[in-house]
Amino acid sequence: MSAPSTGKGHSQPSKRPAQLSVKANMLWNSLGSMTYLACQWLITIVVVRLSSGYEDAGLLSLAMSVVGIFGTFANYKMGTYQISDISRENTLGEYMGFRCLTLAGSFVACMAYAWLTCASYALITVALFYCFKAVGLIIDILHGEDQINRRMDYIGKSFMLQGVSTLAAFTVVYVLTQDLNIAIVAMLVAALGVLVLFDIPHCYRFTRVIVSLSAEKALFFLRTSLPAVIASVAASAIFTIPKQYLAVVSGDAALGIYASVAAPALVIQMGAQYLYGPLLDIFPRLFFEGDSKGFIKLLGKTVLGIIGVTVVCALILELIGGWALELLFGGSIVPYVYLLQPIILSTAATAFLWFFGDLLITLRHFWANFAGNITAFLAVVPLTFLCVNAWDMNGVSFAGAGACLLGVLMLLFFLVRSIRRGPGALERRDPSSSLEETVEKDAA
Structure with missing residues (x-):
């Protein structure tokens, strides 16, 4: 490109x-x-x-x-x-x-x-x-x-x-x-x-x-990464929408309680990003050099690493989460410890959405990344009303997790297609090609 x-x-x-x-x-x-x-x-x-x-x-x-x-x-x-x-x-x-x-x-x-x-x-x-x-x-x-x-x-x-x-x-x-x-x-x-x-x-x-x-380079950046940017904005809104709806129906205090309980679980989401971030220049080298075995091996290790971080954090928070929250925020937070496990589920789903989306960008599959994140965004809107109305603060986690998992499935579809067809199928295609053209070429 x-x-x-x-x-x-x-x-x-x-x-x-x-x-x-x-x-x-x-x-x-x-x-x-x-x-x-x-x-x-x-x-x-x-x-x-x-x-x-x-x-x-x-x-x-x-x-x-x-x-x-x-x-x-x-x-x-x-x-x-x-x-x-x-x-x-x-x-x-x-x-x-x-x-x-x-x-x-x-x-x-x-x-x-x-x-x-x-x-x-x-x-x-x-x-x-x-x-x-x-x-x-x-x-x-x-x-x-x-x-x-x-x-x-x-x-x-x-x-x-x-x-x-x-x-x-x-x-x-x-x-x-x-x-x-x-x-x-x-x-x-x-x-x-x-x-x-x-x-x-x-x-x-x-x-x-x-x-x-230069103006020319600015236009190049704008055109090239626009699909990924729209996808990122959509991904960022996946939890903002249910949080804002929670604030509307239950007040700022409810949102503050949810954010306080959710803070420890963010280590899963961010820990996953810190795990795969240093590899984002290695994945494309392996892929475009035709080392499919090396690429798949590294992919498997990264996925297992994210799962491992999630499991370890879930076990730790299950054992000491209530005690830790009380120590940090005081006794008033104890009645809300039940929020922790759904939050862990939602942060893990978000971590995988980020990882597979970023990985597709490194392979210059901008429109595939767009499709996965937009799928998640479109899903969170109805899920927000359904889940928050049914489960109040826990509804934020359920709505976000469900939307992210749907987006991950879409991203996996494109990633598997890319791996099977190899780097030659990409041909360093113009990333500004339409989503319809990309889907037709990848799913043929």
């Missing part, structure tokens, strides 16, 4: 850092990412423990959910695309320039959506949390360069710094002010510090950190 030429080529230092092994990269990425995830989770605990009720927790959860939809659009699936750019078609500056463009556009869309769907008092919280996430999305582009050069220790250390500094900043400011918005501003400042003081200097060891984007 070719891209418009815009003077590609990377300015690199004379001596590049030595690459790390796959295991070392996975270890660093996992340690750093899990540290960041734990710190973000602790922020939700801080809100509950240091406030007089669940209102701030519900407001923070709402901001996270809304920003999650448009943060996905801002990402424009450039992370997966960048690290699977094995032929180095585009420069870091072009990826960075396009990220800045999508961040600006998605902010406008995010605030318009928030104005239409959220209470007026939530708008400033949504805007501030978007700015905080925007810094992380800029850092992700630098992490893409780190991964391409197989130095994910830089990524792990960056995540550790981001997690610890943002947690500390949020906690101190929230204790002093009891103001959620000011605490989010403190997180934003801490994240900017990590970007400027750590990530930019380390990425500069591989190439110049600049912003450089």
Whole structure:
């Protein structure tokens, strides 16, 4: 697949850092990412423990959910695309320039959506949390360069710094002010510090950190990844829709309770992503080089790894989940421990939806990824009304899990077809080809 030429080529230092092994990269990425995830989770605990009720927790959860939809659009699936750019078609500056463009556009869309769907008092919280996430999305582009050069220790250390500094900043400011918005501003400042003081200097060891984007390359990115972006927005909305419906029918406190109980189970979803993320540049190499046995072997190990993470977490939470929730959130959360197991089911289903979708993108099956995620999105709308009305907070989990599993089945259909036919069937086809054309070629 070719891209418009815009003077590609990377300015690199004379001596590049030595690459790390796959295991070392996975270890660093996992340690750093899990540290960041734990710190973000602790922020939700801080809100509950240091406030007089669940209102701030519900407001923070709402901001996270809304920003999650448009943060996905801002990402424009450039992370997966960048690290699977094995032929180095585009420069870091072009990826960075396009990220800045999508961040600006998605902010406008995010605030318009928030104005239409959220209470007026939530708008400033949504805007501030978007700015905080925007810094992380800029850092992700630098992490893409780190991964391409197989130095994910830089990524792990960056995540550790981001997690610890943002947690500390949020906690101190929230204790002093009891103001959620000011605490989010403190997180934003801490994240900017990590970007400027750590990530930019380390990425500069591989190439110049600049912003450089032509109109031609911007249009190429827009056209190429559009199906994957729409699919990502749909995937992000799979749980946002039932959460927002829960807030409407049961109130912000119910949403805050659900988000608090759900936080520990997110380790399954994110742990799976940290497991397969370092492999997304290896899968396409194996596939396009015709090493089908190696590809299938790696695929099997990854699937078993995700299942293993799910089983271990389910057992641990079954044994100590109630005690842990009471310790973290206090006795008022104990009556809601029953929410845990359905949440585990839903997070595992989401993990597989993410994995198979990202894997199809690395194989340049953009429209197949689109079909799977849109299937899940269309399914969650009726499931939301059915499940939330029937099971209240548990309905969020049941609706999301059912929708994700339907999407996974669709993704598996395309993945199995691709494996059976091999890389020659793809012919590096133009990813802007229509869904109808792709389905006809793959299902023939």
